[in-house]
Amino acid sequence: MARRTLLRQALACCDTATLVASFAGAYLAADAVLQRHFVAFEDYTWLLFLIVPIWLGCLWIFGFYTSIGYSSHRNILSRLVRTHVFASLMLLSAMYLTRSEAVSRLLIQTFLGISFIALGAQKFAIKAALERACRRAAGGRRKVLLAAPPAAAERYLQLVRTHASLQADVVGLLTPQAGRGDGHGATGLAALGSIDELPAVLQTQVIDEVVAAATLEAAAIERLSRWCSTRGIMLRVLIEAPPAATGGWAVEHVGDGAFMLSLASVPQRPHHLLIKRLIDLLGGVVGVIFCGLAYLRYGPILRHETGASALFRQPRIGRNGRRFTLYKFRTMCAAAEQLMLTLDGHNEMNGPMFKLKDDPRVTPTGLKLRRRHLDELPQFWNVLKGEMSLVGTRPPTENEVAEYAEHHHRRLSMKPGLTGLWQLNGNGAVKDFEQVVKLDCEYIDNWSLWLDAKIVAKTVTKVLRGDAW
Incomplete structure (x- = not known):
């Protein structure tokens, strides 16, 4: 969660810097065209207090703070076009409602063009940087061992591919039933045996954390927690829930090792x-x-x-x-x-x-x-x-x-x-x-x-x- 939050904050800071730089570039371009007829830059800085929140909000709505690292170039471009159209309409509407007739149309048009190109280049650069960092740091990434049925393991691998904050090197799979092999079905993971063989696996593998499926028996999760606690290894439990039509899911600790997965469709603050x-x-x-x-x-x-x-x-x-x-x-x-x-x-x-x-x-x-x-x-x-x-x-x-x-x-x-x-x-x-x-x-x-x-x-x-x- 902390890594995901930091990633979102870093992306938002990059977007803010890109928008400010685009606005400054648009001003310089418009000033070069209009020369003496153009007003001072300070008289237009108030526009940034409209532009930055509008664009950051639209970028968030269209998913740029969740999975950019693993999106295709076409998907990034498509979402960026929708973001820019929506944000542009919001900006123009805000300017109309505030009756900002004095704002140069050339400045706004130039900003919209420059910011689209700059944000697109930035998103593609971030995608390339994340992919390059993943390849270089493969040896230094978290080593994750899955303890789950094959279907739940495949779901976790999909999440890893989708969310940059979950980057990990999945070393293998422990299943409820015994079995070893080079690959396990659609997951392609090395089958390292049953869950009861975790102590032996920890003797031969470098493991930073274990991810267990919530569908495992309570006794199996209890054994996993005991072994992980003894070794000082992080244990995470993957909980699957259907999409919520309204509201959202939350995990509540009710005491004595019991947790409740709650769907709240009304305010719960x-x-x-x-x-x-x-x-x-x-x-x-x-x-x-x-x-x-x-x-x-x-x-x-x-x-x-x-x-x-x-x-x-x-x-x-x-x-x-x-x-x-x-x-x-x-x-x-x-x-x-x-x-x-x-x-x-x-x-x-x-x-x-x-x-x-x-x-x-x-x-x-x-x-x-x-x-x-x-x-x-x-x-x-x-x-x-x-x-x-x-x-x-x-x-x-x-x-x-x-x-x-x-x-x-x-x-x-x-x-x-x-x-x-x-x-x-x-x-x-x-x-x-x-x-x-x-x-x-x-x-x-x-x-x-x-x-x-x-x-x-x-x-x-x-x-x-x-x-x-």
């Missing part, structure tokens, strides 16, 4: 989640105070208009199917639930969710509260109780969840919130429930404290303007 909860508590306290003031002002009016309690309670579904009671100010008549059956044909949403812009069940005061979203103030009590968050996905009703398709349930994997991406895309813009699910999943996949802060800021602006969800 404990410190950030703790901060989110603390912010919820603070916001909940402030919100409950405002809720009390609003209740004193509108409670009697709502009771008079609706003929029922000013507080409306409704069962909702929270994180991973937890049921809770959601609180709102009652903005509809007391028989709203029964009347909803007569309004199903007027639903403006496609899917299990119900939404009607000019809902006849809403009272005059209720309409006033809804316009400023004051009807949702009691939900701050749900936030204090930990049933909801300030920012999250929309909390569905039990009837909605009963009609969910399988992929809809993912929006329940995070705590529901007072506001979220769907609310910010309201005003009748979202008519399809699938779009609601997409926005909720987008929030889950990209969650961060900064994203929450942006959503809260936009929500406050929306409330002050009186925009509806």
Whole structure:
């Protein structure tokens, strides 16, 4: 892991230097053409603060910080073209949004041409240097012994060929069953015997580390760990997992020599989640105070208009199917639930969710509260109780969840919130429930404290303007 990180950092530093040099070269070329009509170099250096992050991000997206050492020249060129096109569009868009009309078009065009040639030459040079270093250092590379079935051994060899950080000299293969030979099937590795023959192999071979397949029996891995520990040799266990559609895999040490391979499709950053909860508590306290003031002002009016309690309670579904009671100010008549059956044909949403812009069940005061979203103030009590968050996905009703398709349930994997991406895309813009699910999943996949802060800021602006969800 450390070697891989260092390699990525070194590649990023090389790319940064190449981009800066390309920009300087483009400036000199443009200056030579325009001469006295060209501005000073210092007036254009701010562009580097756009160029470097954009290009490094695109290079990372297109895989230049993973396997360049073992990519073909055609593959490198293809990825570089896509990187350059994508980065160029991002740069031009950023310049347009910042209204940078004063920037010389000749400078930008020259930079795009020079940087493409320079980055291409650099990538090919790095590839050649890595391959040359591998050939020269073959005798000094880590000597790895595989302890695995042939299929797992072939998979490890593919990883070695693909990832430069795994460069190693694989000296042979130990299999669960006894057997020796010059080559073992498709792997082409020398079969040095069974796993139980590791002590004898260590007597005759120079071994720096042993890589074992996780599919081996626990007793076999235990013997390998004991022998490697005695010799001071590194033991690694190769774990294969299917590709994750969302999220990523992680290995957790749970104690007593036990590990868990976990697939997390929701945020798992404990410190950030703790901060989110603390912010919820603070916001909940402030919100409950405002809720009390609003209740004193509108409670009697709502009771008079609706003929029922000013507080409306409704069962909702929270994180991973937890049921809770959601609180709102009652903005509809007391028989709203029964009347909803007569309004199903007027639903403006496609899917299990119900939404009607000019809902006849809403009272005059209720309409006033809804316009400023004051009807949702009691939900701050749900936030204090930990049933909801300030920012999250929309909390569905039990009837909605009963009609969910399988992929809809993912929006329940995070705590529901007072506001979220769907609310910010309201005003009748979202008519399809699938779009609601997409926005909720987008929030889950990209969650961060900064994203929450942006959503809260936009929500406050929306409330002050009186925009509806």
